Amino acid sequence: MKLTFLSNYINHHQIPFCNACYDRLKEDFCFVQAQPMEQERLAMGWHNEADSLPFVKCLYEEEAECRERILSCDVLLAGWSDREDLVQERLGGGKPVIRISERLYREGQWKVVSPRGLIHKYKEHTRYRKGKAYLLCAGAYVPSDFHLIGAYPDKMFRWGYFPETVHYTEEEWEQLKPADGILRIVWAGRFIPLKHAEMMPRLAAFLREHLEEIRKEGIYTDFEIHMAGSGEMEESLKRETEELGVADRMIFHGFLPPEEIRHIMERCQIHVFTSNRLEGWGAVVNEAMNSGCAEVASAAAGAVPYLIRQGVNGIAYPEDDFMQMAQAVLSLACNDGKRKEMGRKAMETITGAWNAEHAAGELLRFSEELLTGDPEGADDGPLSPAPVISERRMYSWMCQ
Structure with missing residues (x-):
């Protein structure tokens, strides 16, 4: 089977995930990069690895070969790119396409009423509802968006992003978090409005007010919050940290390469993820869970309803609800046994199902079935059927 993955850049x-596909398919797998990586991403510590990976072809450098790969492969995996013309040419010829998409209406589903938008969505998606077109939903809110436009009925499946997975031995797991009485909390990302990093100085002030309760109920004598990232809000965050009197509890690391962020996560007991609905997925949640952090996360971000089982491998809270987030962190700070078990379950969620190897295996199985008949979804995890849950019901659905 020949599989081609078209997306903006690797x-x-x-x-x-691509390595796992290449290990199985060798030269029959190809990632077509549609555009160079932006300078902003490179400045954040991301690496431009297009030239070092044997399966990557650049559409803007090898147009003819990439076009042939896209149009002649058995199955096209189509992420976001600026070459929708090639996807449409393939769909128009009745050839199988599996799309990967984040939300259509991050800013609000009221935008579905736009006649111009509906025409555009019909041309790209809805008119192929009975064809060989399937949707991998990179976020729990994606099915609801596509359901509104009548696209991919009974052909939407759970998906996401799959950063590198680390498999720890039992000995490594036991030694992962320092046992020095310091509760370490990590937040990672860009300091931009949608990610709500401004909640973290407030969290530090809240935990300082409850420090005696933490010392009495748990094993921690103090805490520190690690901020891995930078961005337009950095100066205002540091000013707020000073104004709240928690500068001694807040450690600003700046932008770091992904592997260094993972090392910080491995030393921290709790990861806090504060993004709002504009966060399509949130791969730092995968990374922190894999690192054995107990997750406290906003339910508004796409990854959270797929990865978090409420109260088992993490705690989700309603969007922008600072007090519920802070109380969740406090409950974990006061109960190390609960926190440690939640961190273990979080790690097992990633190593057991939500990882690149498992996702690649399910996708290739699904693709083979697609070529011979009607493909079946997985029982759980990646490629399992994606339920259509409305925005307003998602948090209550998670809590059931």
């Missing part, structure tokens, strides 16, 4: 969130 990055560290996609490479493990």
